[in-house]
Amino acid sequence: MSTFTRLDRVLNASDEILIDDTSRLVFLSDCHRGDNSKADDFASNSSIYCYALEYYYKRGYTYVEIGDGDELWENDYFSSLLQAHGNVYLQMRKFHQEGRLYMIWGNHDIFKSRSRYVKKNLYEYYDPVTQKSEPLFDNIKVHEGLILRYRDTNHKILIVHGHQGDLLNDCLWPLSRFLVRYIWRHFELLRCRNPISPARNASRTNTIESNIIRWIKANNQIVIAGHTHHAAFARPGEAPYFNDGCCVNNDYITGIEIQNGEIMLVEWYKKLSDRGLPEISRKISAGPEKINAFFLHDS
Ligand SMILES: [Mn+2]
Numbered sequence: 001m002s003t004f005t006r007l008d009r010v011l012n013a014s015d016e017i018l019i020d021d022t023s024r025l026v027f028l029s030d031c032h033r034g035d036n037s038k039a040d041d042f043a044s045n046s047s048i049y050c051y052a053l054e055y056y057y058k059r060g061y062t063y064v065e066i067g068d069g070d071e072l073w074e075n076d077y078f079s080s081l082l083q084a085h086g087n088v089y090l091q092m093r094k095f096h097q098e099g100r101l102y103m104i105w106g107n108h109d110i111f112k113s114r115s116r117y118v119k120k121n122l123y124e125y126y127d128p129v130t131q132k133s134e135p136l137f138d139n140i141k142v143h144e145g146l147i148l149r150y151r152d153t154n155h156k157i158l159i160v161h162g163h164q165g166d167l168l169n170d171c172l173w174p175l176s177r178f179l180v181r182y183i184w185r186h187f188e189l190l191r192c193r194n195p196i197s198p199a200r201n202a203s204r205t206n207t208i209e210s211n212i213i214r215w216i217k218a219n220n221q222i223v224i225a226g227h228t229h230h231a232a233f234a235r236p237g238e239a240p241y242f243n244d245g246c247c248v249n250n251d252y253i254t255g256i257e258i259q260n261g262e263i264m265l266v267e268w269y270k271k272l273s274d275r276g277l278p279e280i281s282r283k284i285s286a287g288p289e290k291i292n293a294f295f296l297h298d299s
Helices: 003-013 043-058 078-084 086-097 115-121 173-189 202-219 291-295
Strands: 015-019 025-028 062-066 101-104 124-127 132-135 145-150 156-160 222-225 241-243 252-259 262-272 278-290
Touching (some): 003 202, 062 086, 078 124, 202 222, 202 241
Parallel strands (some): 025 062
Antiparallel strands (some): 145 156, 262 278
16 A cells, blocks of 8 residues: 555544644654663663653653554563563653653554554553552553644644555565564674665665655645654755654664744763763754744645
8 A cells, every 4th residue: 555545544543632832742753662682772772761751751741652662573572671671661651641641653563553452561560569560551542643733723743653655564564574583683693784674774764755755745744753763854845744763873862842833853862071971961953943834835
């Protein structure tokens, strides 16, 4: 099925969240939280990620995770992720408890599209200290897409992972998962590039981006996506395609923030303080731009 058809369907089926210029939202994706083994690309960034989440939590942001939060192609059990990154999930739970967490599934955590899977694995967890089940993301709904709709103008922003229409990662995902698990991991040890992953293949990234951008132009619709691991930030007058990048870069994560009616691309990274101590810092990599500037072509 083409990117056009897939994105049309997501747009029509997505739940809406009402927002206004006082809303504060942060978008992160492609964390690929794993089992803390060598194959876990998230592990080395978990402290940066938790630090960033605490910053957003304290400042009243709503956290929207745009897919591939959990690496369920390489890991069979969600419980092994929980065991490896318990502190991370408890940090996320704080947002959920206040109605400030929205989860979208991507291709690597497509199992979260099944409500039975979500209920079994995400609603609660076993706490070895209290020796009983405790609520985690109780009653959470994991979405394929979300629409942020401006209360006063009805302008809409579509949030979607972005694998839709990427044939190998969408319709043929069981094949891709098989190749990633059993074939490509051996080649990766020999430093060969995995041809399935857009994150490791620039021409696949370009194809996916240009498909989504064609849809954006045809529908005059702002999109914030993930999937490619390639951060993107449109300028007013360009097709409004935004991508939050990923949380598995070497020693930094990227994300998108919306606040005061403005959108910006940010980076959280490790650096040494003036006193030579390691610290985590945030910088704005692109923007801020008024979101309204991207709605100018509306009829
Ligand atoms: Mn993906």
